[in-house]
Amino acid sequence: MQIKIGIVGYGNLGKGVEKAITQNPDMELKAIFTRRNCESIKPLGSSVLVYELKDLDQHSADIDVMILCGGSASDLPEQTPTAARWFNVVDSFDTHAKINEHLTAVDSEAASSGHVAIISVGWDPGMFSINRLYSAAILPEGETYTFWGKGISQGHSDAIRRVDGVLDARQYTVPIEEAVELARSGGKLTTDSTKRHIRECFVVAEEGADLDRIKNDIVTMPNYFAGYQTIVHFISMDELKEKHSAMPHGGFVIRSGHTGCENENHHAIEYSLKLDSNPEFTAGVLVAYARAAHRLNQEGKNGCLTAFDVPPAYLLPMKREEMIRKFL
């Protein structure tokens, strides 16, 4: 019996989930829910149904787990609690400072309706978070450094596009190699992540625009670029499309810790990701936790969880003995 999956939102992440499900034979994509015109959506699988988002409540019997693929700014804070009334749900809510608030809202709906919700699963938050936790537990005396990149930051690319005279842009977050090396070798780094990353911008300007002014508007932009080492390249629209259309990302979590009577022994734990497609990788994490949500709910659990609450074994459809033989 396959796990019946629904997707809310058919952007890059939703399409990634659709593809990820084809790699997991114990799952089946039943339906996509959208705010767009349903006719405009052509799912990969011919049996996949497309419904309007407002009709979500009419399909609670058809779906075991709903995977929410909207944005964290305005979609998920509303959609995840709402969907948890009728379904087990999984999302990749990634506004770090608001996760506790989101959890409270989702938990209230999931617990009262008897569903399992797993929030904020992706790579950061998600796999990076798990690694920060495990490594701090194992090496209590030490420091953890997270580096992001090299990869496209959607939020920073959007911010550049809002600058007057800019037609399009891509912003790469690039970890400073010397800082990564220092973290690996046990050196002490600043905890200020603005000093550990470079922001490299590829910008298409309107013809005749004042490039110096655009550059200045970017590098001094508060919250996004001010305080960072920021590099601005002006390129043509053709070059942007040709060389900067992919969505690579990745990064490192490094724990540098000490043990011994005099803290004389150094240990480095490093978890790194190098991803050709940020949304497709995030989709892989969502789908694995959808399996966990289904199984936990079948065991009678309900309420809102994070990746910290889910035993690793729940992510794979495999008997215990085989799992031990294969992975332990």
Next chain:
Amino acid sequence: MQIKIGIVGYGNLGKGVEKAITQNPDMELKAIFTRRNCESIKPLGSSVLVYELKDLDQHSADIDVMILCGGSASDLPEQTPTAARWFNVVDSFDTHAKINEHLTAVDSEAASSGHVAIISVGWDPGMFSINRLYSAAILPEGETYTFWGKGISQGHSDAIRRVDGVLDARQYTVPIEEAVELARSGGKLTTDSTKRHIRECFVVAEEGADLDRIKNDIVTMPNYFAGYQTIVHFISMDELKEKHSAMPHGGFVIRSGHTGCENENHHAIEYSLKLDSNPEFTAGVLVAYARAAHRLNQEGKNGCLTAFDVPPAYLLPMKREEMIRKFL
């Protein structure tokens, strides 16, 4: 209220656990159990008691979790099930092929006495296993490669010491750099780990011994060296003591996977460890899982678990909200 810990076995690993407990303020080492003469053991803490191993059953009220620090060949198969009659227990049993068998034996004692046992926690099995599982769940289409080293293999060093004419020896397992790079970049590697590692041996021979014969005995030794690229260096006892007394180890788990309609996107997940002291790092893992065993037992759980069954949150003494804020 601190968690009361006992240690069985006071070799390198037991001493590592003793030191690790001093880094965890929610724990207290109450007693060390040994087969040696109790008088010969001088614990770091003045309040730590030393008892004979045979009196284990008399101390069930004094200890919340017993950490078993013996060897996997003959100690743990007997000691872990026995200790599980009276205590929650944690071990680092590392004979991969026999973990299911060990689990069955431990589970039978732990379940019937109402204790929690967590077996095979260290770095391999342990942290490497968890990473093999997570990454296979996230990227179902791909290959996982485990590399060990550069580090001292105790078993291989012992094997060299048994060769006629050898006074002492250390064997380093060294991953072949080209194979590591190939795995990272998505290349296809042999699953035969003998082709991905070099064995480098530092040997002290008796005066006048036939060095060619010793070398030949080593490189042709079945199960240990035959099939590997093996390098033998003859050195003096002084040099061995000066340069090869530490116990460094480490390694990598690399998952190389693909996503997309045509598998066009490559992703690499890498978990790596670089450890100055193999036993002290393993001890850190054991202590974190001892905390989990205690908490799971307090919640009414019993029976034998592996790291796959334990939610990450159980490894840290922290409220949920704080854990989310700090690590998620």
